[in-house]
Amino acid sequence: MKAIQFEGTVPRYVYSTVAGSIIRNAYYDRFSNIVMRDVRPPELPTPEWVRVKTKYAGFCGSDKNLILLHDSPSTSPYASFPFTIGHENCGYVVEMGAVAAERLAHPGAAGAAHAGTAASDIGIDTGIGIGIGARVLVDPLLSCVPRGISPVCPSCARGDYSLCTNFTEGSVSPGMSIGTCRDTGGGWSSEFVAHYSQLIAVPENVSSEDAVLVDAFCSSLHPVMRNFPADDSTVLIIGCGVIGLSAVAAIRALGGKARIVVLAKHEFQGEAATRLGADAVVYMGNSTDYYAELADVLKTKLLKPMLGKRVVVGGAHTVFDCVGSSTSIDDALRFTMPHGTMVLVGLAAFPKGVDWTPIWLKEVQVRGSFWCSTEQFEGRAMRTYEIAVELLRTGRLSLSPLLTHKFRLEDYRQAIAANLNIDSSRLIKSVFEFD
Numbered sequence: 001m002k003a004i005q006f007e008g009t010v011p012r013y014v015y016s017t018v019a020g021s022i023i024r025n026a027y028y029d030r031f032s033n034i035v036m037r038d039v040r041p042p043e044l045p046t047p048e049w050v051r052v053k054t055k056y057a058g059f060c061g062s063d064k065n066l067i068l069l070h071d072s073p074s075t076s077p078y079a080s081f082p083f084t085i086g087h088e089n090c091g092y093v094v095e096m097g098a099v100a101a102e103r104l105a106h107p108g109a110a111g112a113a114h115a116g117t118a119a120s121d122i123g124i125d126t127g128i129g130i131g132i133g134a135r136v137l138v139d140p141l142l143s144c145v146p147r148g149i150s151p152v153c154p155s156c157a158r159g160d161y162s163l164c165t166n167f168t169e170g171s172v173s174p175g176m177s178i179g180t181c182r183d184t185g186g187g188w189s190s191e192f193v194a195h196y197s198q199l200i201a202v203p204e205n206v207s208s209e210d211a212v213l214v215d216a217f218c219s220s221l222h223p224v225m226r227n228f229p230a231d232d233s234t235v236l237i238i239g240c241g242v243i244g245l246s247a248v249a250a251i252r253a254l255g256g257k258a259r260i261v262v263l264a265k266h267e268f269q270g271e272a273a274t275r276l277g278a279d280a281v282v283y284m285g286n287s288t289d290y291y292a293e294l295a296d297v298l299k300t301k302l303l304k305p306m307l308g309k310r311v312v313v314g315g316a317h318t319v320f321d322c323v324g325s326s327t328s329i330d331d332a333l334r335f336t337m338p339h340g341t342m343v344l345v346g347l348a349a350f351p352k353g354v355d356w357t358p359i360w361l362k363e364v365q366v367r368g369s370f371w372c373s374t375e376q377f378e379g380r381a382m383r384t385y386e387i388a389v390e391l392l393r394t395g396r397l398s399l400s401p402l403l404t405h406k407f408r409l410e411d412y413r414q415a416i417a418a419n420l421n422i423d424s425s426r427l428i429k430s431v432f433e434f435d
Contacts, residue, residue: 001041003189004412006066007033008081016069027067028416034067036412039084042185042193045171046148047097049193050104052138056212056431057187058088061241064419065347072349079180080173086187086432087140087179088215090208093132093199100196104130135202137211138194139385140177141371142184146195147171159374159381162222188409190434200385203393210392212431213242213399215372218384220246220322223343223369225377225384229258229318234298236315237262237278238332239322240269241422242402242429243345245276247320252277253397261297261316263290263331268426272402294335308355315340315362324348330355338362345369405430 012033019026028034044051063085065071096104106129130136143161144152147170155163168174175181178192185192202211220243229235229251235258237244248260261280264270270281282293291310295302300314309330315337321328324346330353336342342364358364372384382390391397405427407415415432418425 001039001190002036002409003039003084003185004034004036004086004409005039005082005084005188007035008076008079008083009033013069020068024420025413025417027069028413033069034412034416035082036410039185039189041191042183044095044097044193045183047099048103048148048197049097049195050093050100050199051095051191051193052089052091052136052199053094053191054086054089054091054187054189054432054434055135055208056090056433057086058212058216059415059419059430059432060088060216061243062087062347065349067416068420070349071347078167078174078176080175080182083175083180083182084186084189084192085179086189086192087177088212088431089138089140089178089187089192090202090212091136091138091187091191091434093130093134093136094191096132097196101131104196104199130196130199130201134199135208135211136199137202137214137385137389138178139198139200139372139383140179140194140215141198142167142172142175142177142181142195144170145197159383161383162371162373188412188432190409200383200389203389206389206392207400209400209403210398211389213402213429214385214388214392216242216429217246217249217388217397217399218372219243219369220320220345221250221388222372222375222384223247223320223345223367224250224254225375225387226369227318227320227341227343227367228254229256231257233317234259234261235317236294236298236319236332236335237273237322238319238328239346240264240266240273241322244320244322245269245272245402245428246399247322247345248273248276248278249397249399253391258317261294263294266423266426269428272428275401298335300335300337309334312358314338317341318343320345322346326351326353333358333364333366336362336364338364341365341367343367343369402429403431404428406433407431408433 143164144156153165172183178184179186262273303311312334315335319332321332
């Protein structure tokens with residue numbers, strides 16, 4: 001079968017780093033680490049695993065960082081090369097190991113296995129057993145349970161699967177998730193394998209287009225639920241890609257009434273944020289003084305220092321930085337009010353030129369967030385993925401309007417170009433579509 005893989009070799013890395021500074025498509029041409037090749041379908045690692053035929057596979061912002069080599073080398077031990085890209089997945093079960101088939105026959109068993117608890121203690125009872133032909137989405141994290149590790153690590157015991165300490169151990173090769181592990185395959189191919197505990201049945205009234213966007217949404221739902229804003233507070237969301245837009249959607253889907261201000265780069269992003277429930281949009285265009293506009297919207301004051309950016313007096317109670325660039329981190333810290341919280345959602349690596357003064361000058365609390373976890377929702381402990389599905393199932397959330405582009409796998413270079421040039425493509429979220 002055809003698959004898009006990340007080769008992970010030093011010569012290709014050096015080539016793209018040097019040539020990419022001159023011409024951007026050097027990051028994904030035939031000499032780069034991004035290759036399309038024929039591969040053998042991955043085998044089921046143990047009888048607890050299943051095979052999933054891909055329907056949709058998302059193109060994540062982290063995939064963009066991977067292609068552009070923006071990731072810190074410190075994350076490389078948590079991958080095994082070459083790996084098939086693609087951790088945002090929705091598809092159909094086409095093969096089941098004997099143990100997986102037995103356990104998935106009972107609704108709620110997958111979530112319970114992931115948590116190491118009884119099915120009645122965690123998750124949602126959709127009433128849907130999972131068998132051959134079932135439509136599922138896959139929570140891609142390869143934490144302790146999928147790796148066959150028992151007892152599970154302290155992080156997994158708490159339900160903090162994204163903080164697992166065993167991403168390099170167990171029954172499959174190193175990898176934080178499907179899409180970074182050479183043994184599992186990934187969504188950027190026609191099929192991949194997953195542990196039965198990773199599967200979540202997709203309810204009939206939830207479209208596959210909604211389902212494939214759950215992973216991106218959960219990257220915002222997790223930090224929003226861990227830092228949920230009070231109804232009488234003001235929230236600033238920096239960045240209106242799919243993660244920033246999902247943060248707006250998460251606050252509103254959970255019933256939050258806080259005032260939401262978003263900082264967007266493009267008009268089509270701001271329009272999407274408004275439709276999702278943002279109260280005010282400030283644009284970061286070169287022709288505007290977005291500091292002055294933000295200060296006006298947030299009812300803050302700007303002071304001019306001897307050198308450098310203006311100093312912000314006041315700010316938002318909570319700031320979600322959904323970009324993770326040097327500029328966005330610097331702006332987020334400046335526009336957080338005294339004793340406020342700045343949540344770093346974007347995947348920062350080597351920020352430069354960030355002024356850390358606001359952290360101590362305004363006693364700002366800085367919190368990181370990675371992927372998804374287990375949250376308290378309506379009196380129950382539930383995986384972030386399960387909460388998203390429940391919000392979709394009950395009509396409190398709709399994600400499919402954020403899906404603006406679909407590509408065939410053979411058009412992967414076109415897909416990459418569209419994701420790298422959203423000013424012209426007007427792309428919010430794209431997926432690869434399979435038959």
